[in-house]
Amino acid sequence: MATENLPLAGVRIADFTHGVAGPYAVMLLADLGADVWKVEKPDRGDPTRYMNVSEKFGSDIPRSGGDYFLAINRNKRSVAIDLRQESGREAALRLVAEADLVISNFRPGVMDRLGLGYEACRQVRPDVIYASLSAYGENGPLASQPGMDVAVQARSGVMSITGHGDSGPAKPGASIADFSGGAHLTVAVLAALYQRKVTGEGQELHVALLDSMMSMLSNYSVAVIDGEEEIQPMGSGHPQLVPFQAFPTSDGHIVIATGTNRLFRDLCDVLQAPEIMTDPRFATNNARVANRAAIVALITAKTSMRTTDDWISVLERAAIPCSPVNTLSQAFSERQLLEQGMVEEMSHPVYGSVHAIGAPYTFSGSRPPIRKPPPLLGEHTEEVLSTIAGLGPDAIAALSNGVVTAQPTNALLRQSTKIEE
Numbered sequence: 001m002a003t004e005n006l007p008l009a010g011v012r013i014a015d016f017t018h019g020v021a022g023p024y025a026v027m028l029l030a031d032l033g034a035d036v037w038k039v040e041k042p043d044r045g046d047p048t049r050y051m052n053v054s055e056k057f058g059s060d061i062p063r064s065g066g067d068y069f070l071a072i073n074r075n076k077r078s079v080a081i082d083l084r085q086e087s088g089r090e091a092a093l094r095l096v097a098e099a100d101l102v103i104s105n106f107r108p109g110v111m112d113r114l115g116l117g118y119e120a121c122r123q124v125r126p127d128v129i130y131a132s133l134s135a136y137g138e139n140g141p142l143a144s145q146p147g148m149d150v151a152v153q154a155r156s157g158v159m160s161i162t163g164h165g166d167s168g169p170a171k172p173g174a175s176i177a178d179f180s181g182g183a184h185l186t187v188a189v190l191a192a193l194y195q196r197k198v199t200g201e202g203q204e205l206h207v208a209l210l211d212s213m214m215s216m217l218s219n220y221s222v223a224v225i226d227g228e229e230e231i232q233p234m235g236s237g238h239p240q241l242v243p244f245q246a247f248p249t250s251d252g253h254i255v256i257a258t259g260t261n262r263l264f265r266d267l268c269d270v271l272q273a274p275e276i277m278t279d280p281r282f283a284t285n286n287a288r289v290a291n292r293a294a295i296v297a298l299i300t301a302k303t304s305m306r307t308t309d310d311w312i313s314v315l316e317r318a319a320i321p322c323s324p325v326n327t328l329s330q331a332f333s334e335r336q337l338l339e340q341g342m343v344e345e346m347s348h349p350v351y352g353s354v355h356a357i358g359a360p361y362t363f364s365g366s367r368p369p370i371r372k373p374p375p376l377l378g379e380h381t382e383e384v385l386s387t388i389a390g391l392g393p394d395a396i397a398a399l400s401n402g403v404v405t406a407q408p409t410n411a412l413l414r415q416s417t418k419i420e421e
Contacts, residue, residue, distance in 0.1 A: 013099060021133055036075065037380075037384050042080040053067060060350050096116070103133075104116075152181075165232060180209075249307055261285065264285075
């Protein structure tokens with residue numbers, strides 16, 4: 001898909017996000033064709049530049065960033081500006097004046113204190129769409145509190161229903177508060193862009209990670225609020241459907257998901273277990289939920305007799321929803337084989353070949369391409385501030401404290417795990 005044909009081609013974003021949720025949202029918009037100017041602290045940059053678990057990466061932090069930064073910052077241009085300086089704020093407002101969108105995820109009030117709040121931005125760009133993201137929202141007793149993904153997950157209740165009953169609270173392996181918040185912000189931004197096209201007016205919008213997490217728990221809301229039930233953790237199981245979980249095989253695990261009575265009967269045929277099908281304890285889904293332990297034990301006795309591949313073969317032929325329980329490396333490899341384009345390769349100027357999960361959508365059969373690798377810190381400072389903000393070389397050098405061509409210094413190469421606001 002050519003860049004000019006991408007849905008958001010021509011949309012320009014002044015990006016003041018950092019960490020995970022905000023940069024992920026902006027990356028989704030960048031994948032759709034938006035031109036993103038990622039404003040970062042000189043000599044330090046986005047905190048995710050320091051988040052790294054792979055020995056292959058992290059030798060050039062923060063100039064290049066660790067594996068986390070590489071994963072969620074493609075298709076952006078990095079601009080190093082010190083927003084604590086008046087000249088930095090003025091330069092940032094020059095970018096805002098040329099932007100369709102301003103996006104930030106500082107705690108409420110921080111952008112106002114920097115002189116970059118909605119009212120200040122609207123003075124230089126009256127139809128600007130000003131989008132912000134925070135942990136707990138703009139109002140209320142928690143608004144000023146810092147929040148990380150795990151804290152939001154805990155407050156939302158999701159950790160209380162994750163894991164097994166005797167294991168204590170468990171965090172899902174994925175950072176679902178951050179990524180669901182980023183996805184919801186993207187939806188809101190796209191709606192605001194459409195509304196501005198209709199009305200000609202911009203607006204301010206906000207998404208809270210906690211609200212996003214609560215939305216992800218909507219299927220339990222009626223049972224808990226109106227039915228006065230508490231949902232208990234049950235591993236891979238589902239509180240409202242049985243069988244709907246992982247079962248052991250002779251060499252691993254397989255997930256079997258029967259959401260209807262017909263699928264349950266089909267499963268019994270595949271398992272060659274008429275005694276399970278005709279047992280009155282399992283006649284309906286509600287009955288199976290009430291007798292969960294008994295039916296799980298009977299199915300486990302069957303599935304543990306054959307390999308995962310054997311079960312996948314027969315269950316897929318019967319059109320019963322199923323899946324092997326993959327490791328992440330197996331899942332990424334499988335995705336590469338099943339559909340080219342979802343796992344993509346990009347060329348990084350420091351690390352060479354780096355793989356990335358592609359955009360999760362196609363348009364007329366084409367997936368949006370990775371146009372740029374994640375930027376070096378300040379890599380595009382001169383380019384953006386000269387062509388967009390109209391600043392000269394001396395002013396640019398002063399704004400970025402010299403971080404224009406992203407050359408490393410001793411300070412840049414110091415490893416750190418400190419996450420700053």
